[in-house]
Amino acid sequence: MTQLATFTLADHLFGVEVSRVQEVLRYQPSTKVYLASPAIGGLMNLRGQVVTSVDLRRRLELEPRSDGSEPMNVVVRVDGEVLSLLVDAIGDVVTVSDDLFESPPETLSAKERELIVGAYKLEDRLLLALDIDRAVDVT
Amino acid sequence: MDGLEGMDEIVQEFLVESHENLDQLDRDLVALEREPGSRDLLSSIFRTIHTIKGTSGFLALTRLESVTHVGENLLSRLRDGELSMTPATTDALLQMVDVVRLLLSKIESEGGEGDVDISVAVAAVEACLNAGNAPAPAPAPAPAEPAAVQAPAEEPVAEEAPAPKRRAAAKRTTTPRKRAAKKPAEAVAVAAEEPQAQGAEQAPAPVAEPAAAPAPAPAPAAAKPAPVEHAPEPNTEPQARRTAADSTIRVDVDQLELLMNLVGELVLTRNQIVQRANADHDMELLRMTQRLNLVTSELQEGVMKTRMQPIDHVWSKLPRVVRDLSSMLGKQVSLEMYGKETELDRTLLEAIKDPLTHIVRNSVDHGVETPERRRAAGKPETGLLRLRAFHEGGRVVVEIVDDGAGIDPVKIGSKAVEKGVVTAAQLAALSEREVLNLIFKPGFSTAEKVTNVSGRGVGMDVVRTNIEKIGGTVDLTSVPGQGSTFRLTIPLTLAIVPALTVECCGERYAVPQISLLEVVSIDARRGTTAIETVSGAPVYRLRGRLLPLVDLADVLGLDKSRRDEGNVNIAVLQSDGRPFGLILDRVLNSEEIVVKPLSSRLKGIGVYSGATILGDGTVALILDVQALAAGTMRSEAAERAAQLEAQSAAVAEVERLLVAQVAGDRRVAIPLDMVTRLEEFPSEKVQHVGAREVVEYRGEILPLVRLSRHLGGYDEGTGERLPMIVSSRGGRSVALVVDRILDIVEEGVHSRSDVDDIGLLGSALIQEKVVELLDVRQAILAADPRFPIDPLPELSGAQAGFADDAFSFEGML
Incomplete structure (x- = not known):
């Protein structure tokens, strides 16, 4: 059994291991980093700590967020560094049984398949398990 | 008491270090007894004793040196496997450690070794050494005879220098004494955990009565009184004042780092509160924030101080460098150092070590002349190299002044042209000072013949790069015939820096003030005409001189539609000893910012050196001035502008x-x-x-x-x-x-x-x-x-x- 914190991007449901998630936050104003990779969302002030955010929509090469909607933050720890993943909406923490796991479905885009470990077939929809380390590997 | 006041700093440091080492040593020795073959432990003990011996020799503490010397001999043989650990050796080593401890406390309290008797401990160690030489060493099959134990153990009391016969006797009784030895060893180990006073209490006992150390086990009751007897003397001392080991503690640098970060947070929060309080006009709140402001500043200073170390840490090895180098070159150089106590953040200290050494070597090698030449020039034969460190405007200035031949700008100039560092035309336009500073350019080496001293390819350009990396500057002035002066300007710390917050196209950035020369505000009506272009590169005439410009909006690709058309400001920055202007919309504030490191994901961009949190809580990036300048100068058009700028020293007007x-x-x-x-x-x-x-x-x-x-x-x-x-x-x-x-x-x-x-x-x-x-x-x-x-x-x-x-x-x- 694996516990995943879920969130949505476009109409996909993604999940990351609960143990990797430090916290989730509503939209935070952030400072744009010019010249950085487009997947870098910006820098935000998390209780005095400067946290770099990764815009998962851009990272997964999904269509940009429609104007007006503000991304939520899934704050994760990667190699001792705190990073934030910008997502559309935060979902529940779900417990999935490992026998529901299968390799990334072919229907996904190449980029999506590159950044997910695999998928869990839930009753009503597919839960894509994000490979955090790869997802934040933006330079 | 006077001993402490008058005590040399080196001795003080030696004491602190040795006390710590001895505690470790006690633990190691005890552990060693449990696993006698451990080479790691033996090596560790050997190193400790070796260090104490080395330093004591250096400080002319002869008793300490001779006692550690024999100890070291024994340890080296143990380490090399020539001897194996026996309880006797453990005893001897512990005894030695105790004597060392006693000597150290004597040095601390009286400023000298006093008349501490070391002969017994030395004899004990030597006995072990000789035992190793004897054909039949180690555990003699002597049966456990409690009576025999007591006898040899007590006999040495009567005779200060045990005869060989006695040693043989001691040897025979090693087996029963094995058990005996455990006890004192443990006792010492406990002492090591406990406050210094108790350790000191036990220390003198074995020395005064050599037998006491081995004795306790067979006669525990008898052992007790011994320390008590000697207690009064060392006991009153520590109460009178703190010992060296007590008055300082070693703190993990990470711990300091953490404190520093927290103080950084506090500074930010304070900034936010001050901002809010100023807007509120609440007098009570204002008063409180003023107090908060004060306390925070003091706290910040205090925490920063914990990371500060005197520059002497770096300087202390320079006399040797100068001495070796000057004798190698057949020169006479006397080194004078002023402001040794000037303090710098330890990371900065580390960073200036190599550049400083390089400059000093360079000054001895190229600056100071040979005695003959000096005599011919009517100077004293001994050259003078003077180091001066002092605080100036929140920075530390380090000057390296020699009274040598000085540097001939003409020579530098022709060398620079020859090396292709500048063109002849560029050179022609440079001022003397600019010409001198060409020696910091990559690919420049002034040594007429490449010596193995300073002319090693890595030259002054590395010095400048390293100094600029930590936000410092380096400058050279010289008077031919009279000498040269290198001047390093170094920030006090890297964690909190004074900076200018600026705005461009709606984005805010911080510019470290160390590279800021001035800000030029251009009248809006003149804004568009004041900035001219030369071959496509923007320039500004600043007091008759062409200043190459960099538009921040261009460099970062900012949204120019958000440009504040009413304002043009030029921050005149200095990189590589050369000014350039950064075009911005507005200068917002001058404040102290806490530098936060950038995520590794953003380091590759290059134009940002870090990030900071501004008073209103938003994150602003800190611009890397060196990178901005370098990135811009690289473009061809700007290269021309830079050239023009260099030549503008004379006329260069468009x-x-x-x-x-x-x-x-x-x-x-x-x-x-x-x-x-x-x-x-x-x-x-x-x-x-x-x-x-x-x-x-x-x-x-x-x-x-x-x-x-x-x-x-x-x-x-x-x-x-x-x-x-x-x-x-x-x-x-x-x-x-x-x-x-x-x-x-x-x-x-x-x-x-x-x-x-x-x-x-x-x-x-x-x-x-x-x-x-x-x-x-x-x-x-x-x-x-x-x-x-x-x-x-x-x-x-x-x-x-x-x-x-x-x-x-x-x-x-």
């Missing part, structure tokens, strides 16, 4: 010049705004009034100056028609006669200022030809002394450029 030919093949340039008309007169119309030549011109008498003659050439202008440049002002006119009008050029002038020929301001490269810049003022006054040439408000040409330059140049550096 201006329109009239170029004419005189005296055969000489070319002279005259600012076009001094030219009213160009005329030609038949040569026969020239008449003479006294010594002057005049022509009649529009009903006036127009005085002439033949430029060829004026400039000291022959007058070949004897053609039928004389081309003239007429300059009129205030109803008066003069005509400058030339051979031929050549061209009107509009571009930067590549000039040199040091040509001091008559009637000229200098010479310049225009369209790749050497053109002499006419001193128009002088020429005109030669023709008409009453020509209203002063004041020169509209004379924005070469002269104005010249007049301003010396000033603006000084102002910039």
Whole structure:
């Protein structure tokens, strides 16, 4: 059994291991980093700590967020560094049984398949398990 | 008590270190007994003793040295496997440690070794050493005889120097004593965990009564009184004052780092509260924030101090460097150091170590002359190298001054050209100081012959790179024949830096103030015209000097539609010893910012050196001035602008010049705004009034100056028609006669200022030809002394450029 914190991007449901998630936050104003990779969302002030955010929509090469909607933050720890993943909406923490796991479905885009470990077939929809380390590997 | 006050800092440090080492040693020795074969433990113990021995020898503490010396011998043989650990050796080693401890406390309390008796401990260790040499070492099969234990153990008390026979006896009893030895060892281990006083209590016991250490086990009751007996003396001491080991503690650097970060947070929160309080007009709140402000500042200072170390840590090895180097080079150099106690953040200290050493080596190698040369130059044979460190405006300045031959700018210049560091034309335009600072350019090495001292390819450019990496600057001045001065300016700390917050296209950034020279605010109406372009690169005339510009919006690709059109500000920054301007919309504030490291994901971008949180809680990026400058200078157009800028030291105005030919093949340039008309007169119309030549011109008498003659050439202008440049002002006119009008050029002038020929301001490269810049003022006054040439408000040409330059140049550096 694996516990995943879920969130949505476009109409996909993604999940990351609960143990990797430090916290989730509503939209935070952030400072744009010019010249950085487009997947870098910006820098935000998390209780005095400067946290770099990764815009998962851009990272997964999904269509940009429609104007007006503000991304939520899934704050994760990667190699001792705190990073934030910008997502559309935060979902529940779900417990999935490992026998529901299968390799990334072919229907996904190449980029999506590159950044997910695999998928869990839930009753009503597919839960894509994000490979955090790869997802934040933006330079 | 006086002993402590008068105690040398080195001794003090030695004591602290040794006390710590001894505690470790006790633990190691005890552990060693449990696993006698452990090479790790043996090596660790050996190192400790070796260190104490080395330092004590250095400090001329002979007793300490000799006792540790024998200990070291024994340990080295144990370590090398020549001897194996036996309880006897453990005893001997512990005994030695106790003596060392006693000696140390004597040194601490009395400032000297006193009359501590070391012979017993030395004898015990030597016994073990000799035992190793004996054919039948180690556990003799002596049966456990409690009676026998006590006897040999007590006998040494009677005889200070045990005879060989006694040693043999001791050897025989090793087995039973094994058990015995465990006890004191443990006791010592416990002592090590506990406050110093208790450790000291036990220490003297074995020394005064050598038998006491081995004795306790068989006669525990007897052992007890021994320490008690000796307790009073050492016991009162620690109460009187803290020992060296107690008054300082070693703290993990990470712990300090954490504190520093927290203080950083506090500073930020304070900034936010202060901002809010100022807006609220609540007097009570304001008072409280002022107090908070004060306390925070003091706390920040205090925490920063914990990371500070005197520069002496780096300097202390320089006397040796200077001594070795000067004797190798056959020079005599005396090194003087002032401001040893000046403190710097330890990370910075580490960072300046190599650059500083390099400069000092360089000064000894290239700066100070040989005794013969010095004598010939009328100087004392011994050269003087003076290091000075002091605080100045929130930074630390380190000066390295030598009284050597100084550096000849001409030599540097020709070397730089030869090495391709600059072109001859670029060189011509550089000031002496700029020429000197060429030695910091990559690919430059002044050593006439490459010595194995300073001329190793990695040169002064590395020095500058390393200093600039930590936000510092390095500058060189020199007076030929009298010496050179290197001046390093280093920030106190990297964690909290004064910075300027700026805005450009709606984005806010922080610029560290260490690289900031000044801010130029341009009037909105002039905004668009004040910034000119030379070959596509923007430049600004700052006091007659061309400042290459970098538009922050261009560098970062900011959204120019959000540009604040009403404002243009130029932050004049310095990188690589050269100023450049950064175009911004607005300067917001000057504040202390806490530097936060950037995520590794963003480091590759290069133009940001970190991030910070501003007073309102938003994150702002800190601009990396060096990178901005480097990135911009790389572009070809900017390269030209930079070149122009370098040459602008003399004239380098983007201006329109009239170029004419005189005296055969000489070319002279005259600012076009001094030219009213160009005329030609038949040569026969020239008449003479006294010594002057005049022509009649529009009903006036127009005085002439033949430029060829004026400039000291022959007058070949004897053609039928004389081309003239007429300059009129205030109803008066003069005509400058030339051979031929050549061209009107509009571009930067590549000039040199040091040509001091008559009637000229200098010479310049225009369209790749050497053109002499006419001193128009002088020429005109030669023709008409009453020509209203002063004041020169509209004379924005070469002269104005010249007049301003010396000033603006000084102002910039």
